[in-house]
Amino acid sequence: MTLRIGLILPDLLGTYGDSGNAVVLAHRARARGHDAQVLTVHYGEPIPDSLDIYALGGGEDVAQSLAAAHLLADGGLARAVERGAPVLAICAGLQVLGEWFTDAEGRRVQGCGLIDARTTPSGSRMIGELAVKPSSLLADWAVDDVLLGFENHGGRTELGPDAAPLGEVLSGWGNGAKDGATDGRLDGAIAGSVLGTYAHGPVLARNPQLADALLARALGVGVADLAPVEVELQQRLRAERAAAAKVKL
Ligand code: GLN
Numbered sequence: 009m010t011l012r013i014g015l016i017l018p019d020l021l022g023t024y025g026d027s028g029n030a031v032v033l034a035h036r037a038r039a040r041g042h043d044a045q046v047l048t049v050h051y052g053e054p055i056p057d058s059l060d061i062y063a064l065g066g067g068e069d070v071a072q073s074l075a076a077a078h079l080l081a082d083g084g085l086a087r088a089v090e091r092g093a094p095v096l097a098i099c100a101g102l103q104v105l106g107e108w109f110t111d112a113e114g115r116r117v118q119g120c121g122l123i124d125a126r127t128t129p130s131g132s133r134m135i136g137e138l139a140v141k142p143s144s145l146l147a148d149w150a151v152d153d154v155l156l157g158f159e160n161h162g163g164r165t166e167l168g169p170d171a172a173p174l175g176e177v178l179s180g181w182g183n184g185a186k187d188g189a190t191d192g193r194l195d196g197a198i199a200g201s202v203l204g205t206y207a208h209g210p211v212l213a214r215n216p217q218l219a220d221a222l223l224a225r226a227l228g229v230g231v232a233d234l235a236p237v238e239v240e241l242q243q244r245l246r247a248e249r250a251a252a253a254k255v256k257l
Contacts, residue, residue: 010043011226014059016085019050020075024158026065026098028210032219033061033226039237042227051075055084061094061226064101066161066208069112072100079104079120089122094225095202098211099161102197102204103127109163123199124168130184135160137253138180138207140195145172149203149221150231154178154257155195156214156249157207165206171197174205179253182206201225214249216242 015030030046037044049055051074062085067075079085089095095105103109106125111117114129140155155175164184167173173183174196182195183206196205203222205211212219216237224231250257 009227010045011037011061011223012059013044013046014056014062015046015048016055016062016064017051017075017078018048018065020071021065021067021101021104023066023068023099024160024208025210026063026101026208029063029065029096029098029212032210032212033063033223036216036219036223036237037227040234051078055079055082057084057087057091059088059093061222062088062096064095064097064104066099066101068100072104072109073111073117075100076104076109076117076119080118086120086122089200089202092201094222095122096212096222097123097202097204098208099159099206102206103163103165105202105204106165107168122202123197123204124170125165125197125204126168127163127165129162130164133160133162134181134184136180137249138182138195139178139250139253139255140175140182140205140207141178142175143173143198145198146174150224151217151221153215153217154250154255155205155207155211155218156246156253157205157209157211159206159208161206165197167194167197171199174198174203178255214245
């Protein structure tokens with residue numbers, strides 16, 4: 009099988025190297041002997057609904073409004089999610105897949121409605137290292153390592169009852185908290201086969217377990233069926249990022 013990875017609108021949603029998530033998925037698939045192809049879908053192009061996995065990155069306020077309008081009008085990603093295709097959405101990608109978000113001019117912009125989430129301006133930017141303890145729901149994806157990344161956003165995301173957070177923030181802001189509260193912060197969202205997080209990095213380079221969880225879903229195999237890849241290198245990289253975030257792995 010050739011794994012077909014959709015890199016969705018990197019011309020709009022591609023900040024902080026997030027397009028690297030598709031590269032990491034392809035690399036880790038090939039390292040296990042699978043063919044892998046990254047299909048880049050640019051703004052204005054139709055989004056195929058038949059791909060095996062989809063990656064959306066972060067973006068600036070104007071860019072993400074354009075992305076939201078295109079995704080909504082096209083409908084291809086929504087059809088893919090309906091059949092259970094795994095989707096990874098980072099920062100603006102997460103916001104765009106929600107019900108709505110507020111743009112730079114304070115207008116409410118309709119999102120794709122694939123995640124029960126709403127995003128409003130927090131009044132200040134949340135920038136720095138992000139570390140997240142995975143929620144117990146991520147155990148279903150065989151992810152229990154602390155997730156590490158870098159965040160830079162002004163939006164604060166609130167989840168509704170049909171979405172669960174990806175995890176609990178150990179360091180950083182994640183989805184943000186009302187009135188800048190410093191405890192009980194959560195990051196990201198899990199909504200069926202859609203995973204969202206505020207972690208750039210790209211997040212899959214920093215968190216190989218998360219990469220393999222998505223890969224296993226896309227390939228239709230168990231995570232345990234994937235042979236270990238570059239374990240020592242990954243551990244060194246993670247230790248470095250954990251030190252930057254001042255968290256213990
Ligand atoms: N424009 C969004 C915000 O500032 C998302 C930023 C990003 O993707 N890094 O909240």
